[in-house]
Amino acid sequence: MSRPVEAVLVAAACVVAALGVATVRFASGSWLDAQVFATLAAFGVAFGGLHLAVLRWAPGADQLLLPLTGFLAAIGFAEVFRIDPELANIQRWSLLVAAAAGAVVLRLLRREGLGALRRYRYLFLAGAVLLLLLPLLPESWPIHGATVNGSRLWVRARIPGLSRALSFQPGELAKVFLVVFLASYLADRAPAMAVTDRRLGPLRLPEPRHLAPVVVAAGAAFLVLVYQRDLGASLVIFALFVTMLYAATGRAIYLGLGAGLTVVGGVVGYVAFAHVRRRVAGWLWPFADYFDTGYQVAQGLFALGSGSLTGAGLGLGRPDLIPAATTDYIYAAIGEELGLAGTVAVLTAFALWVAVGFGIALRSKDRFRKFFATGLTTLVGLQSAVIVAGVLRLFPVTGVTLPFLSYGGSSLLASMIAVVLLARVSHEERP
Amino acid sequence: MPALFLNLLKVLFIVLLYAFLWQVARAIRASLGPVGAGGRRPPSEVVVIRGEKGRGERVKLRAGGHVIGRAAEADIPIDDPYASEFHARVALVDGRALVTDLGSTNGTYVNGRRLGQAPTPLEKGDTVQIGKTILEVR
16 A cells, blocks of 8 residues: 555655755855755655654555645744754754654554553543643752743753753643543543533533533643643643533533633633733733733734735744744744745645544544544644634733644654544544 | 845745645545536435434445335334334436335425425435434435
């Protein structure tokens, strides 16, 4: 069995990355150099390797998932390279590690398939909780938590013989673990949860004990908000719970309940925490306090505005003026240098990616695989929607990465694992 | 670098992005299978998509037709208290798929509309509801 469509499109994605880097090089006046070839090589090895891994261990998988992933990673990489070649160097290695991890996951699942994940759901729940708590480790330990920009999301490990501390964000992987648990849990419980027998006026409510998971989810998300001061992760985790409950039961009451709890949580957060108030102020009045709370939002808006239709050109704008341009605000940086044309291309690719993901969910053969594919797709789609909406000022900025595009190894690793798991679901749909 | 060259490069990059997306869209279109001319081919089978028993069961349409009903002797027996013993018949006639209500008590519905006495042509994607059982024509 061969996968010609995937092979050709993956190669095209590698060319996009190399051409992007070459354009940046030309703009700064230098000629084709080692960076361009290193990029081509890294993308070729990473996505070519994943292509071969899928060919070998999940040959029935959808052929468009991997190319779209490569395409998004290529645009993101070109922009990261343009802003900071040093970071791009690290990102190249992260890409190789993420691709290797993806291949390993595919190989581990080659015989047992996803059924194995379903059986060990409480192991994944425990893993997710552990990963979420990991950044709270005290600073004096060899593996310890670290506070960056006021959020305690990072874990640093000092490894003997390595000059730099190895740091990662365990929360990124925790989200994927949570999807495994939720899909497995809901696959067993959904039929009972879909029954809405109790009446409260015009509302039909499910049994109270079936609402317990939603309340637990809200609680967990709120704890993340309080202890780690991470608005984005708490929102994504909570919305993931609610969306999966809705997908599993088809009852709009869960959506309504989720929206209500989000509003309550938002109001409580606004009243109780200064960092939430700052985000809201930056969102509603970015120019009222331009040099402080509004600075990032305002810079992002300037970048998008000056980018206009086709942008300044890669390497010709000033995206370095935006705080966090390589991570949360990479969308604004792309808007400045590739314009509306570039950002619409990114959004189209995400839309197609999500469509492919939900298509896999619709065609899957059992409830667990359906919910699993739905959860993985929702995770990536939701996170990109939340941060893009933040950059476009439709929503307060909540500080999550744009999957596949942002600089950051943990995010790339977690997203890549989500991709191979989706590929595996897609492979297993065939008898 | 001359500005013209850089501008061309920028446009080339954006064109490449959209060429890629265009190819992906085409591949998605291809994976959906033939539409258009192929869609006008007559339906070839009916599939039980909702019912007490036999969900997912598919039956190839044939010229002689299949009788659907609660009776055990029906060609497509369905376990549905709202269905009549011999409820309706689906058949291929001159390359068209037709459904005929056999004088059932609760009626036969195509896409939610109750049928009269006359045989009714079916297209791909139509649903036929008998009691609480729903069949899809494919």
